[in-house]
Amino acid sequence: MPSAKTSVDSSNPDAIHYDLLLVGGSSSNLVLAHRLLDLAKLSGLTVSIAIVEKGPQFGAHIVSGAISDPHVIAKLFPDYRENGFPIEGFVAKSHLSVLGEAQKWDLPEAMIPEGLQKDGHAILTLSHVIRWLADQLQEKAKDLPNVTLDLFPGFAAQEILYEGETVVGVRVSESGSLTEDAIFARCTCFGDKGFISKDLIAKFNLRPNPQLWSVGVKEVWEIEGDYQGQVWHTLGYPVLDGTFGGGFVYGLSAKRLAIGLIISLDSHNPNINPQQRLQDYKAHPWIQGLLKGGRLLKYGAAVIPEGGYYSLPTRFMVNGALLLGDALGVLDAASLSGVDRAMETGYIAAGLLHDAFLQNDFGLLDAYQQQVLDSFVGRALYTSRYFRNAFLSNGRLLGEYLPAVAASVDERHPWFGSLRYGLAKPIQRATETVVALTQILGKTQRTEPAVYTPCHEQIQPDFSPRPVVVNAHAFTQTLYPRSDAVFFAGTKYHEGNRHIEEFSAETCQRCIATYEKLGKATPCVSDCTAEVHRVDVLRDLHVHAMSLENCIQCRTCEIVCPKMNLRVNPTYEGSGPDFYGL
Template identity: 30%
Template structure:
């Protein structure tokens, strides 16, 4: 049965009414919910706010480096230290390294661009911060529904957003309702804020429906692959922040590594690859694994133990790719819009700030008796904010790196180190892009095949053992949430022309080509492995793969990430 047929037979769905509905219990969504309740409570007003979260709990799907700039947290909770926010490890030192295959050149501190200076920032587990934020939100009266996936945007007769519907539970692989079937519910809001993270399933639909990206540069993305380790105390340097460029990436491919020392002998490390790469033989997962074998990284890991693994797409287009963020009845906040600052490799402070600004606009609109219109005060507040100034200064970052690592490094130095010395807060020039990431991939025959070393099981690992420590789980009898517009395309185009890049760009082993009994190739989708990184939805050269929401509660359950 189609979803429409299921609704016709089992509907109507129950509906719950709220003043504001928020999709996603990440830093942006929770900041919005908290700010709404702070404003309402300060004025003694009743305001109903609900947050819906597809993860099994707030923080279960949260993945970030992460070094946090506390500027937005200071605004949201000036007393966050007294409240016990888990920002425990201040940054104590920065290192920026350019790697060759066996060596490293450290950038002198005096020449490190401002965007890589982290004095006053904190090395954190963003998942832990989000769990703490959820506790603060509930303490203020916010309702949080974890384990429910927002599967559909609902619209009023006038075309404005009405709210969302959660996915049905208990639908079998054949699409038919099982004995455990439960129809989804509707959450209606006077305003709905979407905070799903990068490449949000519903955010993508809203951008298309309301043409929010018209006149903007195409959004650009990277995939971040991360691990959490417990290391030898003798090798631990609390607060040390290391960033690397160069090896193992080729000069024409954007990518770099990070290694951050948390408290308690933990390090968080990972590798980011720009999803505008051209060579279909490239595997971001394998690049990350061999990056760890470099002496500058291995020195910290030897004798240690890997605790967790995860992967997530990040937005990297910056200000020039930022869509219009408001539409009748709602708004996009955080990485659902694309506020991450790729030059600083930071997005959590931007997520919190944009959640707050959208909340303030929604509160004022409700106080004035309005609903369902465009929250124009939100983008106006952004234009006047410190965040806009920060993103404007970094607006050319990804565009320069599309011209190669040396051009990107040089121009980042000019725009973030040299120009500020002359009192220039933003570059006087703007570089635009016209090509989306998926269109950059070249046919396999035009590219050199990359042979990756086998994992040693000590420093480097394979995909399946990595997925295991991500605690990923999906109810096995549900329909696959990784769907194909045309089932013929993977073999006839992706495999024939691009040598099956989905088997390499997926960091979880979801996609594999197998031979059928008659010797033909067939794509198998192991959806139960999916860590919800959204890379396939972004990088598929034919845009034939569409990521849709699985049953709520499915996916990774990250611990300490």
């Protein structure tokens, strides 16, 4: 819910003005800035640029897998392999595996969809990449007298400012002083995961088909073995309740492992418990073998826009502003590719912005949307446009078929499990499966758009997931309760940092009563990836309360709140988690 004060007069002589304002230290914004500086060096364009970042340092609030095709980086830095660009390694072997409760089945290479064949791709710690890009950007600007570049870590965009229907900048503090705390710009670019761009999208009704969100929970471990270059993406255990999701294990440099779980928030299950599911994942005997003797270094979480093509905004820009990267939602869920897609939107935007500033013609930005759609970003999203819809429209895929195959993996007969499922009700199920597979693989002839329901509307309060057996012999020192995991997220807050809004206490009380009657926690409590939301008893009233000092800024609670009664705002004064190295 945006603040009421959104229309301002930017002509105040004391106000801070730039040509270009980039909101968020995202990969899309930093690539945009690099490309624009390269073009300005060639053309002599005089341009002033500001980047505001809510984290205390660039990269501090970044969580990502990430396995990425480095082709966009190679366009900016042809010598990236030699110039210090931070890479954990290149994928030597990519696996797609199905997990039962005790066993693992690696699919034959011929069965792995092309988008999940990651051999040769770069393994990245994205927070390292972001910090490096920011540092290199400042060095690059020093040699360009025609460029003014100011980076503002610890300054979060709290509100979008307008003159009429034109975006003119943002407010960057809680005080509301529009002379001291506003940054104005001829063009503002949003590359955030919805913290502030959601207000722009809502104001102009740019996303009539809602975004679908998942939450990724991730840990980085120091281990005894060396698995650098080995990559596993997994299906099955512990996500066997019909929810779309899966796990990953990436072998990093210096004997480290990245281990994570991605769970979609459009689940029927009101109590997903992402952080606990990650502990269940780690308890699998296979992962226990990887972790033996290791120690946890970092923990964190972030939401991921995964609706794809049919969740894209109807317009990628409005007067005075562009949407990039995660604000657009260009991640391709079919190939788990988001970083290079986000970077490409910034690369494209930079070329158009350069010409717009040089010619003083912002009508040139009208080409931005079509150029993104014509690029590899748009082409891939169009090919996989029904990927998420295939699982939503055919609940048997995740609700019956995947659990059956996972059970057969434990019986060491995965092929038999696949056939057993396919032979039952052969005509009906074969037809459904063929239709779903054509959509998943991007081979469908469908033309009508997929229509989505907001994530919170998919929740069924009385949903009862099938029980999952967790390895009772897991090493307890490898598993962490949520309260302890927060320590490894490095949260630090200033006094009075009230960054999560609760709009109506009475609405929360009614929600609590609904779920307590069913013997369940409310989604905000169960699905919190830290230890923020809780239920307190005050004078016999069960009320919603928050320990905001634990928040890791993932926005999950806002997305799963059944009554849309919460809003997560960006932290200010550089507060929040420390994800650098995650």
